[in-house]
Amino acid sequence: MRTPLPVDMFDEVCPSDLTPIRFGDKWAGMVVRCLEGGPRRFSELRVPLRGVTAKVLTASLRGLERDGFVRRTAHPDRTVEYELTPLGRSLLGPLDAACAWAAEHWEELLDAREAGVSGRRSPAAASPGPGRGPA
Amino acid sequence: MRTPLPVDMFDEVCPSDLTPIRFGDKWAGMVVRCLEGGPRRFSELRVPLRGVTAKVLTASLRGLERDGFVRRTAHPDRTVEYELTPLGRSLLGPLDAACAWAAEHWEELLDAREAGVSGRRSPAAASPGPGRGPA
């Protein structure tokens, strides 16, 4: 897959922190989505993941690599490519399920929030949702 | 469902922090599992959720309540019951999917960890897994 990743692949403000379902850290789910179509370079990943710093993206990728979801390949020309392992690819199923759930219940989530007992914070909800949510 | 929740409903040490899939905060997924069979009292929930302090469990329940997954009912005898709302119940689908995934790939997860590049920490993996994993 050589077509560049769209800058607006993920909604940045909209449904964030709405779905309670998360995959790994804040960016892991989105990274997996980005790698769905094939290997990607480090800087390619930074396009749709707007705002992520190199440090944080590196940390997320290291975690995914360590857990066997992603394989890192360094080329002689100093570029690096990341791709999903079979195990990482197997995450796409649950990921799709989570996205489908979020899309289906987004309305209710919003309603619950605005009707919610004021002041009360959610536990650890996170990860971008519907628009093209990764998790 | 009046049968008490089993103390060993969740493995406590074994597969924890292995699956990258989380529902809400650390306990939210397990709480939802506990409420699957019907309303439960606060102290009932503390049985399978060994080690959780009252404060933390309360916080988790408040979050679930705020987000519309759980309804809280206080009785005159000072006991409190929590039950899943329809929205909360809808989480059982993705939850099952996550558990199935974890059960299926538990082996690979363990392998990846022990073969993992030493010293490298995972991003935000968490929540008990297979044994009877909630998330």
Add this chain to the structure above:
DNA sequence: CTGGATCCGTACCGATACTG
């Protein structure tokens, strides 16, 4: 019994600056 209040350690995440 069901929490609330407080203190505190740790993890995560971001910004900035620097490097092979």
Add this chain to the structure above:
DNA sequence: CAGTATCGGTACGGATCCAG
């Protein structure tokens, strides 16, 4: 290009003590 080093803010989670 693909990171690393450092610093700091914040949120989460646990321990302990206290209260309606």
